Amino acid sequence: MLEEKIVEISEKRVQPNLPYLPISTIWLISFGFLGVQMAFSLQSSNMGRIFQTIGADPTTLGFFFILPPLAGLVVQPLVGYFSDRTWMPRLGRRIPYLLIGAIVAVIVMCLLPNAGSFGFSAVAAMTFGAITILFMDVSSNVAMQPFKMMVGDMVNEEQKGFAYSIQSFLSNSGAVLACIFPFVLTVLGVSNSAPKGVVPQSVVISFYVGAVVLIVCSLFTILKVKEYSPAEFAAYHGIADEATKENVNVFKLLRNAPKVFWTVTLVQFFCWMGFQYLWTYGTGAVAENVWYTNQPSSSGYQAAGNWFGILSAVQSVAAVIWSLVLSRVANNKRKPAYAFSLLLGGIGFGSVFFIHNQWALIASFILIGIAWAAMMTFPFTMLTNALSGKNMGTYLGLFNGSICLPQIIASCLSFALFPIIGSSMPGMILISGILLVTGAVSVSIIKETYTK
Numbered sequence: 002m003l004e005e006k007i008v009e010i011s012e013k014r015v016q017p018n019l020p021y022l023p024i025s026t027i028w029l030i031s032f033g034f035l036g037v038q039m040a041f042s043l044q045s046s047n048m049g050r051i052f053q054t055i056g057a058d059p060t061t062l063g064f065f066f067i068l069p070p071l072a073g074l075v076v077q078p079l080v081g082y083f084s085d086r087t088w089m090p091r092l093g094r095r096i097p098y099l100l101i102g103a104i105v106a107v108i109v110m111c112l113l114p115n116a117g118s119f120g121f122s123a124v125a126a127m128t129f130g131a132i133t134i135l136f137m138d139v140s141s142n143v144a145m146q147p148f149k150m151m152v153g154d155m156v157n158e159e160q161k162g163f164a165y166s167i168q169s170f171l172s173n174s175g176a177v178l179a180c181i182f183p184f185v186l187t188v189l190g191v192s193n194s195a196p197k198g199v200v201p202q203s204v205v206i207s208f209y210v211g212a213v214v215l216i217v218c219s220l221f222t223i224l225k226v227k228e229y230s231p232a233e234f235a236a237y238h239g240i241a242d243e244a245t246k247e248n249v250n251v252f253k254l255l256r257n258a259p260k261v262f263w264t265v266t267l268v269q270f271f272c273w274m275g276f277q278y279l280w281t282y283g284t285g286a287v288a289e290n291v292w293y294t295n296q297p298s299s300s301g302y303q304a305a306g307n308w309f310g311i312l313s314a315v316q317s318v319a320a321v322i323w324s325l326v327l328s329r330v331a332n333n334k335r336k337p338a339y340a341f342s343l344l345l346g347g348i349g350f351g352s353v354f355f356i357h358n359q360w361a362l363i364a365s366f367i368l369i370g371i372a373w374a375a376m377m378t379f380p381f382t383m384l385t386n387a388l389s390g391k392n393m394g395t396y397l398g399l400f401n402g403s404i405c406l407p408q409i410i411a412s413c414l415s416f417a418l419f420p421i422i423g424s425s426m427p428g429m430i431l432i433s434g435i436l437l438v439t440g441a442v443s444v445s446i447i448k449e450t451y452t453k
Contacts, residue, residue: 019157019237027156029225031168033099034148036211036218039175040106040141043211044069044113044134045280046180046313047204050306052130053285053297055116055198056123065131066281070408072138073401078251080146081398093228094154095147095394102144103219109137110212114205117198126198144219146398153385153393155229158451162335162382166328169377173324173370176317178214180310182207187307197298203307240391254395259387262396264447265380266403271440272343272376273407275350275433279369281415284309285426291359295426308359312366319370320377327378336444339379343441346372351434354427372437387450 052065084095092100116130148168156164186203187193193203229237288294288305296302323342330338349368356362380403388396415429422428 019155022156022160026226027160027164027167029222030151030155031148031164031171031222032225033103033219033222034145034168035171035175036103036215037106037141037145037148037175038172039179039211039218040110040137040215041145042176042179042313042317043110043182043208044137044141046283046310047114047183047207047306048134049281049284050297050303050309051114051116051200051204052127053302054195054200055126055130064412065127065134066277067409067412068131068135069138070277070405070412072135073142074405074409076139076142077146077401077405078395078398080143081150081394081396082251084147084150085392085394088231092223093226094234095150095228096223096226099144099147099219100223102140102142102147103216105140106137106144107212107216109133109140110208110215113137114200114208117195117200118205123198142401144215146394146401148222149381150394150397151226151228152381153388153397154234158386161385162330162332162378163328165378165382166324169324169327169374170321172377173317173320173374175214175218177314177321179207179211180312180314180317182210183310184307193303193307194300201303238391238393251395251399254392255399258396258399259384259450261383261387261447261450262400265383266400267446268339268343268440268443269376269380269403270407271436271443272346272372273404274411275347275436275440276373276376277408277411278415278429278433278436279350281412282426282429283313286353286430287312287359287362289425290353290357290427291362312362315363316366316370316373319367320374323371323374324378327374332449335379335383335449336447339375339447340441340444342371342375343437343444346375347434347437347441349434350430350437354431354434383447383449 048065080098084098087094087097089097113130113133116133117126119126119129121129152161152164152168183193183201183203186206191203191206193201195201228234284302284306285295287309288302291308292301292305294301294305327338327342345368349365349372352365352368353362356365380400381397384396384400385393418432419429422432
């Protein structure tokens with residue numbers, strides 16, 4: 002019966018509705034995202050702390066933050082392109098890449114926080130750390146992209162906004178766990194200090210726990226989700242089965258990309274530049290404004306590192322709650338909700354520059370979390386609604402450039418911006434606020450479209 006329906010739909014070459022999926026299936030499609038985002042959040046919330054601890058000069062800190070988005074810029078389009086053309090009977094189309102990425106990510110997560118513990122010189126330790134970061138981001142990107150693609154592959158337009166909200170919820174739940182671990186371990190008696198050039202055990206053990214969570218959560222998706230077969234996929238998306246095997250010209254795809262691809266990319270440009278500066282200078286900004294120190298070896302700086310982790314957890318909790326709110330936003334209200342969320346985030350970033358009380362910063366990071374939830378929900382919903390199933394993975398991989406390129410540009414600009422503003426880390430967070438407000442204004446140019 003199913004085969005007859007597939008043949009009939011394929012012959013008509015019209016896009017049928019993708020089936021309604023049980024809520025449990027939508028959760029399982031994205032469950033591994035919790036583990037992957039925990040890995041990313043451990044990295045983003047601790048990278049500045051790790052590299053400054055092992056000897057990096059704050060004026061060159063931006064160099065280390067170029068590597069992760071550079072890896073994503075190259076890897077995610079490749080994962081999209083090749084997974085569009087992959088089919089393994091037992092594993093499916095996207096899941097083989099998830100499995101490989103998760104295994105490699107677990108290995109490098111155990112290596113990164115130990116960069117200063119192998120007896121290397123400061124230069125060698127930073128080189129080892131930079132190479133490890135590169136491999137961690139390659140593997141994490143390989144593991145992360147399949148979750149976004151499976152939503153595009155399997156979830157209908159009506160449920161898609163909900164599905165990406167669930168991804169945002171799980172993503173931020175993983176981020177909460179990642180951010181509070183160093184603080185909680187310190188409270189439990191694990192050392193939060195170490196010899197000069199060595200990363201504290203509170204951070205090292207947090208990475209080990211993150212590695213375990215990553216592999217366990219990924220296994221839930223790998224073992225419980227069954228992707229559509231090539232025939233089912235082609236039928237549900239109204240394309241020929243052979244279309245999923247065609248070689249495509251990436252530049253031609255970009256030329257033919259729907260307008261929403263480019264307009265959302267402009268909004269993304271400002272937003273991701275802003276968050277790149279938060280990850281690069283956040284710990285230092287808190288240390289300078291609250292603990293009045295910029296010395297990584299000082300107890301005040303390490304306390305600021307733990308508090309930045311707590312603030313990042315607050316951001317993630319706010320994003321979790323706000324993503325549930327956004328899941329109920331009607332289709333015709335998406336743009337106002339997107340712009341409003343980014344505006345609140347810009348206010349949150351800007352306030353960090355003026356606040357010198359650690360508890361008052363909680364309000365700032367709640368607002369930042371609201372913007373983060375919108376960034377995790379709306380762009381992919383708007384884009385995938387405008388795409389047919391043909392080349393879905395490749396387009397999503399290319400769209401990742403709207404995340405990676407702004408981060409690379411932000412890091413390169415930091416070499417000039419940071420000295421210009423007097424090497425002020427709080428000043429860099431103020432620039433983030435200006436960028437988020439600009440992104441909020443840019444939402445007005447987006448015009449949503451839907452595939453036919």
